[in-house]
Amino acid sequence: MWEMASQRVAFGKTLVEIGKENPDLVLLGADLSSSTKTSFFEREFPERFFNCGIAEANMMGVSAGLAASGKVVVASTFAVFATGRCYDQIRQSIAYPRLNVKIVASHAGITVGGDGASHQTAEDIALMKVIPNMRVIVPADAVETGKAVRAIIEEEGPFYMRMGRSDVPTITKEDDPFEIGKATVMRDGSDVSLIGTGIMVSQALKAAEMLRLEGIEAEVINMSTLKPLDEETTIRAAKKTGAVVTTEEHSVIFGLGNSVAITLGEKYPVPVKRVGIPDRFGESGEWDALMVKYGLTPENIVSAAKEVIKQK
């Protein structure tokens, strides 16, 4: 029903376009440029691409220095290494001085598949969200990824953007607007609001179709900026439907679900349920099988939706 496309490829291609317009764009990689697709940029602009080798912490520090000297820096590697391994370098050298570094990570979440728990991260959003000055973007598909890369490069200051390894369904259109900090309503509905991010937005759209067959009208919201959270859209949704399900390919602890639940708890309490990765490490397996095992299916969203509706 939807076409599948790679967020990483969209990211890589967009960087080449931006590189032509912006001579201050500099890229850093950590021995994974073919996986993150920053290799496209490296081929086009070899003088503005620097491989740091397998040394992510150093990469973050070098990013800070380049940015402090007027460059716009995109530093890329797998999400697990981009965040956890370099947390302190990001905090101290990039976020604290509010430098113009864009950390764009691929292979986030459980859809990494076969590599297993060491390479899957369900904590990256949490780690980046908690750092002051850091903004966090999780595009839903390849089309939105291209727009998001442009937006975070145009906007001054540090960003963390996460992408998956696997191809994802294309659910947005080329001419849909993208704005940092603004959620988009993908589908109208009055019974329950499904607020998703990343690959889970398409799962939420599938869940909404399934709910419709049971006479439940679900609103679906794509929360592509996790921080700053679009509180206005979140509260408006709660007011309208009175029941919210959040869904993300990330730990239920301190991800999107946490942001939404806390916002609503403080400002407009309604029943909320979080659909995400439970508080445990992942494992090797085919990515779609892992989505089932770790509770990230449309069916999981459907049952959560029914529960919150019951609690209204």
Add this chain to the structure above:
Amino acid sequence: MIDEETLKKLSFKANAVRKHVIEMVYAAGSGHPGGSLSATDMLVTLYFHIMNYDPENPTWEERDRFVLSKGHAAPALYATLAELGVFPVDELLTLRKIGSRLQGHPDMRKLPGIEASTGSLGQGLSIANGMALAAKLDRKLYNVFVMLGDGEVGEGQVWEAAMFASHYKLDNLIGFVDRNRLQIDGETEKVMSLEPLTEKWRSFGWAVREINGHDFEEIIDAVEWAKGIKGRPAMIIAHTIKGKGVSFMEGSVHFHGKPPNDEEYRIALNELEDERKRLVEEFGGGS
């Protein structure tokens, strides 16, 4: 020195492990053949000849430890442990499948024989330091072996660990760098130059020796030499060929993290079977 019997045993075991590696990553549809095959001869020599190890009791307190810091070479370690009898050979084909004990990268809580959970590069030498230190504290005589990738040596933590090991005189620690000269983005010297690597380790207080990591006798001799070093740790820089044993994988960056396709799989297994036949001719009989 190596006797004919040992040479024969190690040669056949290495051949068997290489076959398993190819079968495992092919069946899994993902995984890392290149760095598994470059490490195979060292793993086999350690577990089948050097280490004080009881496959029936992989948690025996006095055992020598081996930490695979370059965790992506897990298929070679799993195959070696299975050939040794730590767990059934049949289980090898479950690599990377959902529910398997054979995770994409080693998990010490899932599979017997795994000493450390690795996969995030740069951390194994620190873990090995801790094990070597514990042996000293407990006055135990076991040795700790650790294997690093050459690209992995780019991680700053490796050098923090290198300093620690010599500072605390961990002479029960013996390291290997699998010097296959390749990482993911290409040649190590192009991505992030390491040379002069021997001098780097030496200046960090280590005894260092360079060997051919595919020559069983050189591996055995180097470990004997390392055991004789007192008051500091020893590093063996093993010159190897990434993908060793499968012609089209040898020296190829392409097969770092990619399994063979159907045709490549057939060719790879044929080559390894030819090698086995050659070994039968050379040594007579088989195993």
